[in-house]
Amino acid sequence: xxxxxxxxxxxxDELGRxxxxxxxxxxxxKMAVVALFVVTVxxxxxxEISGLMPLFLFPFVLMxxxxxxxxxxxxxxxxxxxFALFVGLFNPLLDHxxxxxxxxxxxxGGWLSLxxxxxxxxxxxxxxxxxLACTGIYRLCAGLEQIxxxxxxxxxxxxxxxxxxxxxxxxxRMIRSVRMRSAGSKKLxxxxxxxxxxxxxxxxxxxxxxxxxxxxxxxxxGQIRVLxxxxxxxxxxxxxxxxxxxxxxxxxxxxxxxxxxxxxxEHP
Amino acid sequence: xxxxxxxxKNLGFCYPDxxxxxxxxxxxxxxxxxxxLIGGNGAGKSTLLQHLxxxxxxxxxxxxxxxxxxxxxxxxxVRRAVGVVFxxxxxxxxxxxxxxxxxxxxxxxxxxxxxVTARVHCALERVGMRHLCDRPPYKLSGGEKRAVxxxxxxxxxxxxxxxxxxSSNLDxxxxxxxxxxxxxxxxxxxxxxxxxxxVVEVCQRAIxxxxxxxxxxxxxVEILNNEELMLAHGLERPHILxxxxxxx
Numbered sequence: 001x002x003x004x005x006x007x008x009x010x011x012x013d014e015l016g017r018x019x020x021x022x023x024x025x026x027x028x029x030k031m032a033v034v035a036l037f038v039v040t041v042x043x044x045x046x047x048e049i050s051g052l053m054p055l056f057l058f059p060f061v062l063m064x065x066x067x068x069x070x071x072x073x074x075x076x077x078x079x080x081x082x083f084a085l086f087v088g089l090f091n092p093l094l095d096h097x098x099x100x101x102x103x104x105x106x107x108x109g110g111w112l113s114l115x116x117x118x119x120x121x122x123x124x125x126x127x128x129x130x131x132l133a134c135t136g137i138y139r140l141c142a143g144l145e146q147i148x149x150x151x152x153x154x155x156x157x158x159x160x161x162x163x164x165x166x167x168x169x170x171x172x173r174m175i176r177s178v179r180m181r182s183a184g185s186k187k188l189x190x191x192x193x194x195x196x197x198x199x200x201x202x203x204x205x206x207x208x209x210x211x212x213x214x215x216x217x218x219x220x221x222g223q224i225r226v227l228x229x230x231x232x233x234x235x236x237x238x239x240x241x242x243x244x245x246x247x248x249x250x251x252x253x254x255x256x257x258x259x260x261x262x263x264x265x266e267h268p
Numbered sequence: 269x270x271x272x273x274x275x276x277k278n279l280g281f282c283y284p285d286x287x288x289x290x291x292x293x294x295x296x297x298x299x300x301x302x303x304x305l306i307g308g309n310g311a312g313k314s315t316l317l318q319h320l321x322x323x324x325x326x327x328x329x330x331x332x333x334x335x336x337x338x339x340x341x342x343x344x345x346v347r348r349a350v351g352v353v354f355x356x357x358x359x360x361x362x363x364x365x366x367x368x369x370x371x372x373x374x375x376x377x378x379x380x381x382x383x384v385t386a387r388v389h390c391a392l393e394r395v396g397m398r399h400l401c402d403r404p405p406y407k408l409s410g411g412e413k414r415a416v417x418x419x420x421x422x423x424x425x426x427x428x429x430x431x432x433x434x435s436s437n438l439d440x441x442x443x444x445x446x447x448x449x450x451x452x453x454x455x456x457x458x459x460x461x462x463x464x465x466x467v468v469e470v471c472q473r474a475i476x477x478x479x480x481x482x483x484x485x486x487x488x489v490e491i492l493n494n495e496e497l498m499l500a501h502g503l504e505r506p507h508i509l510x511x512x513x514x515x516x
Binding site: 010013014016017136137138162165169207210211213214215216217218219220221223225226227 | 318321323344347348351352354356358359360362363364365368371372373375376377378381384385402404406420421424
């Protein structure tokens with residue numbers, strides 16, 4: 001129950017319905033820019049930290065221009081953080097090669113690469129979440145279909161997202177009824193949990209089937225249709241070209257290192 | 269029009285687990301009439317409704333639409349013509365706004381954008397919910413959800429409207445509004461319900477189901493006034509008929 005409130009699943013939908021210049025941009029253009037962003041972030045060498053910093057400008061500019069509260073995005077990033085942490089968890093133990101000395105303290109390559117992994121994770125996941133928050137799942141899937149992704153995959157994605165609510169809802173009701181009959185004890189036995197999950201699966205399948213039937217009853221034939229197909233205009237072109245130029249620039253020129261070099265007179 | 273728009277012939281249906289839900293059902297629905305499908309819990313009402321627009325395929329017998337048996341090729345046409353309002357509005361409303369939900373059907377018909385918008389507004393106006401256009405459906409009250417789910421069907425402009433327990437979970441005012449709305453429709457209406465008072469007010473004809481079979485069929489007042497028949501199948505003679513003066 002707490003998790004559901006924490007993630008606030010419906011919030012992304014509400015954000016997706018806002019009407020800002022960012023929301024009005026073509027979904028395909030936004031997808032392309034975010035994809036470029038992800039490629040840029042991933043293309044940096046493994047120990048890179050300072051070079052990644054300027055890229056934080058991208059999520060911040062998007063959040064402020066799309067009226068997206070940073071809390072909404074950060075909460076969801078934090079939720080997925082453990083996964084990234086597991087990926088890099090053993091780096092400090094395996095990689096002892098000294099890379100950096102700060103006074104008497106030597107930083108090993110492992111710690112540096114772990115930090116780099118976490119930074120990349122924060123950048124890419126927040127960019128993906130912002131893309132969802134400034135486009136809305138329906139327009140996003142319609143956009144995917146427009147760029148030639150098979151309708152089957154686009155609808156799969158749409159349903160995956162829609163049924164998230166359905167399953168969450170079913171789970172909430174079941175947990176409530178268990179709580180009411182568990183005489184105040186907070187701990188549930190493993191047996192109860194296993195029955196609950198089994199039931200949840202069956203109930204969700206039933207519910208999903210009913211929703212699908214009601215979609216089919218209203219003429220759904222596997223194709224996502226939207227009311228207004230946006231046509232990319234000059235704003236979209238500026239958005240695409242501007243950000244691409246920025247990504248290329250920071251990929252090959254490190255402003256932090258340049259600033260350091262200018263201040264100290266040393267050139268690495 | 270004298271030809272029935274929808275006809276069921278010797279329909280039988282078994283669920284995959286072997287439960288026999290419907291047995292030898294035959295009935296017809298004439299154009300523009302309102303028919304009450306009544307019966308206790310588990311009588312097979314919902315299962316029967318699912319056959320009317322091809323959501324379920326009969327194990328035996330046929331469902332004829334305009335005189336032609338419903339086949340795979342006809343499904344799209346049948347589903348446009350037969351609109352089903354499901355029992356739980358939450359199953360029917362799955363988009364992020366009321367507008368998008370009502371627009372879903374017309375968009376799937378491939379209508380142009382202006383036509384879709386016009387239909388959405390018209391359907392919402394009809395059920396008195398135009399002001400809810402931009403609200404997310406999951407934040408509506410039970411009555412509002414029901415009205416909007418009826419609007420989602422109206423927007424497709426079906427010839428036949430099928431409703432499964434339309435008055436469940438409604439407060440008296442919401443129910444009254446629903447009854448007035450249903451009486452105002454010119455389309456064929458097939459209403460499965462336990463709300464017998466609603467049947468008396470809206471329908472001309474009633475079909476009584478029990479154990480997956482049709483046990484009685486006829487004019488509403490005649491069927492529902494038959495106390496013996498009603499009690500034998502888990503129903504009751506509605507108050508509205510008890511209070512009617514015999515000279516009226």
